[in-house]
Amino acid sequence: MKTVAIYSSKGGVGKTATAVNIAYTAASSGKRVLLCDMDSQGAASYYFRIKAKKKFNSQKLLAGEYGKYIRGTDFENLDLLPAHFSFRNLxxxxxxxxxxxxxMTLAKLLKPLSADYEILLLDCPPNLTLLSENIIEASDAVVCPVIPTTLSLIALEQLLKLFGKLEADKKKILAFFSMVERRKSMHASVIEKYQRYPLFLKSAIPFLAEIEKMGLSRLPVGAVTRHSPAAMEYTRLWNEIWKKITKQQ
Ligand SMILES: Nc1ncnc2c1ncn2[C@@H]1O[C@H](COP(=O)(O)OP(=O)(O)OP(=O)(O)O)[C@@H](O)[C@H]1O
Ligand SMILES: [Mg+2]
Incomplete structure (x- = not known):
């Protein structure tokens, strides 16, 4: 089982949109996928029209009693562990x-899932806390969406610092440019300057109305229109991530 966190300490950079769409893409390729919604805001759960049972809470998660709260989605091979409001207390x-x-708590908690899933995706809250440290320790890859602007780059710097503090392998960080608007001169110049660093994936996700509209459709973009530009961009992104974590490149 490979565990992939979608993480940035910065809010609103496209973490959930990425987690939901690459979970769908990975599951469509035939892999057994579990998406864990770690954010008490529950946005990933919302997109899949799933609500946590009232009895579920952060204490049960930490006690390892979360298995019975995993739910199937409308899509083959794709299950979801919904977020509960109490996750804000994690x-x-x-x-x-x-x-x-x-x-190491989260890493230990998630280990038994390897019997049932090939890919575990974590949609993370925008924090820089002990939960973030747990997420880093539990993951084979930490995928970090970066809007090509200064504040998003600062969040990436903070992630690098945290990896340094934890003495974690920085090769686990897979950054990519998110919500890209190439006609904006700042976006273009930031991408030109940073894209060549090995930390960054070649794939980037453009700003697309189709992705913005997920809040209305409550569906991954590929489930709305299979070969739409957004669906193809997420497929490209997931293929690159998968190649990296399975060391095919
Ligand atoms: N590539 C994109 N193009 C257009 N809109 C996007 C794109 N990615 C995300 N969005 C929209 O931007 C908003 C924030 O995205 P999202 O919720 O994925 O960010 P987040 O990093 O998960 O935020 P938070 O830190 O609050 O969890 C959402 O309304 C989403 O639909
Ligand atoms: Mg989110």
Whole structure:
């Protein structure tokens, strides 16, 4: 099982749109996929029209009693662990654990899922906390969407710093440019300057109305129109991520 986090400490950079669409793409390719909605806002769960059961909460997640709350989506091979409002307390709960175990808690919790899934995708909240450290430790790859602007680049710098603090392998970071509007001169110049760094994937996701409209359709873009430009961009992105994590390139 490969665990892929979609993470940035910056809000609104396209994490959830990416998680939902690459989960759909990966599942369509025949792989068994679980998307874990780690963000108490529950946006990924919303897109799949799934609500967490009232009995589910962060305590149950941390006790490893989450299996019965996993739900099937409308799509073959794709399941979802919905977020619960109480996930906003995950950091507090993790903080109360012993120093040694608290950073590895999520990794341990998610391990049994390897019996049922080939790919685990984590849609992460925009935080820079102990939960973020857990996410990094639990993941084979940390996919970081970067809008080609200064603030998004700062979030990427913060991620690199956090990897340094954790002594984690920076090769796990797979950054890509998100919500790209090439006619904007700042976007064009940031991409030109940074795209050549090995940290960045070659794929980029343009700003497309089709993706913005997911809030209305509540469907991954590929489920609305299979070969639409947005669906093809996410397929390209996922193929590049998959190649990297399976060391095909
Ligand atoms: N490539 C894109 N083109 C157009 N709109 C996009 C694109 N990616 C995301 N959006 C829209 O931008 C908004 C924020 O995206 P999204 O929710 O995916 O960001 P996020 O990083 O998950 O935010 P948060 O940090 O709050 O969880 C949403 O309304 C989404 O539909
Ligand atoms: Mg989100």
């Amino acid at each position: 950091d507090l709960a993790l903080n109360s654990l012993g120093e040694k175990e608290r950073r």
